[in-house]
Amino acid sequence: MTVPLSYYLVLSGFVFLTGVVGVLIRRNIIVILLSVELMLNATNINFVAFSEYFHNVAGQVFVFFALTVAAAEVAVGLAIIIALHRTNSSIYIDDLNLLKR
Amino acid sequence: MTFPLQDLLAILPELIVIGTACLILALDPILGADKKDILAWLTLGALAMCMGLPSSHLTGQTYAFSNLVVIDSYGAFWKLLLYIVTGLTVLLSLAYLKAERLSIGEYYGFILLALVGMMVMVSGADLLTIYLGTELMSLSLYVMAGLKRTEARSLEASAKYFVLGAFSSGVLLYGISLLFGLAGSTRLSVIAEAITTHGTANPMLSLALVLLAVGFGFKLAVVPFHMWTPDVYQGAPTSVTAFMAVASKAASFGAFLRVFVEGLGGASADWSVLFTIICLATLALGNLVAIVQTSIKRMLAYSSIAHAGYALIGVVVAARHSGEGTSSGFASVLLYIAVYSFMTLGAFALVGMLRKEGQESENIEDYAGLAKREPLAAFFMLVFLVSLAGIPPTAGFIGKFYIFMAAVNGGMTWLAVVAVIFAAISAFYYLRIVMVMYMREPEGAAAAHSRLETSPALSFVLACALAGVVFLGLFPNGLWSLATHAAPLLK
Known part of the structure; x- marks a missing residue:
C-alpha cells in the first residue's frame, strides 16, 4: 500500500507554513534560521513526493542540491550570528535598530 | 559520468x-x-x-x-x-x-x-x-x-x-x-x-x-x-x-x-496583472519615501527601488502583448537596467569617497557647499543625479523614454502617465541634493568639511560612469540595437 500524493503535499504545506510563521513571529535569529530550515525541508518533501509520483529521479537530484545549499546557508548564517553577538551581545531582531527606520 | x-x-x-x-x-x-x-x-x-x-x-x-x-x-x-x-x-x-x-x-x-x-x-x-x-x-x-x-x-x-x-x-x-x-x-x-x-x-x-x-x-x-x-x-x-x-x-x-x-510565458496574462500592481506600488512607495530621507545612501536605496519599478513597466507592457510588441518591451527593460547601472554606480562611487575626518559623508547636509570646495566632484554628482531623475540629454532620459514609448505603443498609456508623474516627483529629491551642493553654505565654518579622496582608480571609475551616462544619452542606438537583439521573445 502506498501513501497517496496528497498526504505528502498536505504535510509539506503544513511544515512550510510552520516555517513561514516562525520566521515572521520569532525574534531570535537562531530560531528564525531553524524556521527557514523547516521551509527548505518542506520543499524537499515536495520534491521527493513528486519524484516518486512521476517516477522521475530529477526531483531527488534537486533535493541533494537543496540540502547542500541549506548547509552552506547555515554555515554563513551562523558565522554572521557569531560576529553579531560579538559586537551587539544580542541575537534578537528587535535589538537590531542602529540603521534608521 | x-x-x-x-x-x-x-x-x-x-x-x-x-x-x-x-x-x-x-x-x-x-x-x-x-x-x-x-x-x-x-x-x-x-x-x-x-x-x-x-x-x-x-x-x-x-x-x-x-x-x-x-x-x-x-x-x-x-x-x-x-x-x-x-x-x-x-x-x-x-x-x-x-x-x-x-x-x-x-x-x-x-x-x-x-x-x-x-x-x-x-x-x-x-x-x-x-x-x-x-x-x-x-x-x-x-x-x-x-x-x-x-x-x-x-x-x-x-x-x-x-x-x-x-x-x-x-x-x-x-x-x-x-x-x-x-x-x-x-x-x-x-x-x-x-x-x-x-x-x-x-x-x-x-x-x-x-x-x-x-x-x-x-x-x-x-x-x-x-x-x-x-x-x-x-x-x-x-x-x-x-x-x-x-x-x-x-x-x-x-x-x-x-x-x-x-x-511561465504561457501564463503571462496571469502574472502580468500581479506585476502591474507590484509595479505601481513600487513606483509610488519608492519615489515618495525617498523624499523624506536625510541619509544619501538611504535615498539612493529608495531610488533604486523606484528604478526597479520603471523597469517593471517594460516587463508588464511586453507581457500584455504577445508577438512583435514584446521584444521592444523587453529590450527597453534591458536598456533601462544597463543605463541605470552606470548612473547608480557613479553616484555610489562619489558617496563612498566624499569623506570627512576619515568617515563617509552620509548625510545630505554634508553636501552643503560642495560645489565651492570640490567643483569637479559636485559636477559629476550633478550629472548622475540629473540622469537618475531622467532629464535629457543624459542616459537616464533615454532609458525612461524607451520604457514610456513601449508603454504607449503597447496601449498602456495610463501606466506611462502615472510613471511620468512619479518621475516628476523623483526630480524633486534628486535636485534637492543638487541645490544643497550648489546653493547652500555649510553650517559652522570651523567644522571639518567633506572632501573627495581622489585616486587614479576612483577617477577612472567616475570617468567611465560619466562617459557611460553622457555617451548613452547622446548615442543610444548602439545599445538599443544590442538590447533588441538580445531581448527574449514571448511566444
Missing part, C-alpha cells in the same frame, strides 16, 4: 572566474597586507579575459550539460553588463578599501564568487541552475555586506539581509517544487510545454506563480518585498552597496525575465 569538452568550453567564462576566485582565496594568506592590490588586478585580468572570449559575443544559442545551461545572446548581454559593472566595482573597491583601512584580500574572491552566481543565473535554462546561481550570489553578498566586522551597523545590515534573503529563497524554492510537481521537470522549456498543454486554470500553477513572484520580488527589491533594501544599502560598505544595487539587480532581472518569459 563525463563532461564533454564542448560543454566545458561553453561555460569557460564561468570556469575562469571561479578559478580566479579560488586562486585569490589561496593567495590571500600568502600575500602581505600591503600587497593585496595584486588580488584586485588579478580580478580585473580575469574579467578582461572573459570579455575577450568569443562565447561572450552575442550570437547563436547553445545548450550545454544536457540543457541545464544555455549560452545565447540574452545571457551574453547580461554577462557583458556584469563584467563591466564588476570591473568598475573592483576599481572602486581598490580606492574604498584603502580609505576604510580594510585590508581584506578575500573581498575580491567574494566579488568573483558572486559574479559566478550571477552569470549562472542569467544563463540557466533549468530552475535548478538558476536557483543555485541565486544562492551563490546571495551567500557571497551576505558575507560582503558584513565585511566591516568591527562595525555594528555593517553586521546589522548583513544579519537583516541574511534573514530576509534566506526566507525569500525558501519561498522561491517552494515555488520551484510546485512547478516540478506540475511539469515533472524543472527545465524551463518543459514547464512551458506543460503550461501550454494543461492550461493556466490550475490552483497549483497560481500558487507557484505567486511564490516565484515573492522570491524574485525580494531579489529585485520591489514593493512590498523591499523592506530590507534601505537598511542593507545603508549599513553595508559603500562599494558593496554599489555592487548590490547594480550587479545583483541586473542579474536578478536577467533570471527573473528568463524564468517568467521562457518558462
Whole structure:
C-alpha cells in the first residue's frame, strides 16, 4: 500500500507554513534560521513526493542540491550570528535598530 | 559520468572566474597586507579575459550539460553588463578599501564568487541552475555586506539581509517544487510545454506563480518585498552597496525575465496583472519615501527601488502583448537596467569617497557647499543625479523614454502617465541634493568639511560612469540595437 500524493503535499504545506510563521513571529535569529530550515525541508518533501509520483529521479537530484545549499546557508548564517553577538551581545531582531527606520 | 569538452568550453567564462576566485582565496594568506592590490588586478585580468572570449559575443544559442545551461545572446548581454559593472566595482573597491583601512584580500574572491552566481543565473535554462546561481550570489553578498566586522551597523545590515534573503529563497524554492510537481521537470522549456498543454486554470500553477513572484520580488527589491533594501544599502560598505544595487539587480532581472518569459510565458496574462500592481506600488512607495530621507545612501536605496519599478513597466507592457510588441518591451527593460547601472554606480562611487575626518559623508547636509570646495566632484554628482531623475540629454532620459514609448505603443498609456508623474516627483529629491551642493553654505565654518579622496582608480571609475551616462544619452542606438537583439521573445 502506498501513501497517496496528497498526504505528502498536505504535510509539506503544513511544515512550510510552520516555517513561514516562525520566521515572521520569532525574534531570535537562531530560531528564525531553524524556521527557514523547516521551509527548505518542506520543499524537499515536495520534491521527493513528486519524484516518486512521476517516477522521475530529477526531483531527488534537486533535493541533494537543496540540502547542500541549506548547509552552506547555515554555515554563513551562523558565522554572521557569531560576529553579531560579538559586537551587539544580542541575537534578537528587535535589538537590531542602529540603521534608521 | 563525463563532461564533454564542448560543454566545458561553453561555460569557460564561468570556469575562469571561479578559478580566479579560488586562486585569490589561496593567495590571500600568502600575500602581505600591503600587497593585496595584486588580488584586485588579478580580478580585473580575469574579467578582461572573459570579455575577450568569443562565447561572450552575442550570437547563436547553445545548450550545454544536457540543457541545464544555455549560452545565447540574452545571457551574453547580461554577462557583458556584469563584467563591466564588476570591473568598475573592483576599481572602486581598490580606492574604498584603502580609505576604510580594510585590508581584506578575500573581498575580491567574494566579488568573483558572486559574479559566478550571477552569470549562472542569467544563463540557466533549468530552475535548478538558476536557483543555485541565486544562492551563490546571495551567500557571497551576505558575507560582503558584513565585511566591516568591527562595525555594528555593517553586521546589522548583513544579519537583516541574511534573514530576509534566506526566507525569500525558501519561498522561491517552494515555488520551484510546485512547478516540478506540475511539469515533472524543472527545465524551463518543459514547464512551458506543460503550461501550454494543461492550461493556466490550475490552483497549483497560481500558487507557484505567486511564490516565484515573492522570491524574485525580494531579489529585485520591489514593493512590498523591499523592506530590507534601505537598511542593507545603508549599513553595508559603500562599494558593496554599489555592487548590490547594480550587479545583483541586473542579474536578478536577467533570471527573473528568463524564468517568467521562457518558462511561465504561457501564463503571462496571469502574472502580468500581479506585476502591474507590484509595479505601481513600487513606483509610488519608492519615489515618495525617498523624499523624506536625510541619509544619501538611504535615498539612493529608495531610488533604486523606484528604478526597479520603471523597469517593471517594460516587463508588464511586453507581457500584455504577445508577438512583435514584446521584444521592444523587453529590450527597453534591458536598456533601462544597463543605463541605470552606470548612473547608480557613479553616484555610489562619489558617496563612498566624499569623506570627512576619515568617515563617509552620509548625510545630505554634508553636501552643503560642495560645489565651492570640490567643483569637479559636485559636477559629476550633478550629472548622475540629473540622469537618475531622467532629464535629457543624459542616459537616464533615454532609458525612461524607451520604457514610456513601449508603454504607449503597447496601449498602456495610463501606466506611462502615472510613471511620468512619479518621475516628476523623483526630480524633486534628486535636485534637492543638487541645490544643497550648489546653493547652500555649510553650517559652522570651523567644522571639518567633506572632501573627495581622489585616486587614479576612483577617477577612472567616475570617468567611465560619466562617459557611460553622457555617451548613452547622446548615442543610444548602439545599445538599443544590442538590447533588441538580445531581448527574449514571448511566444
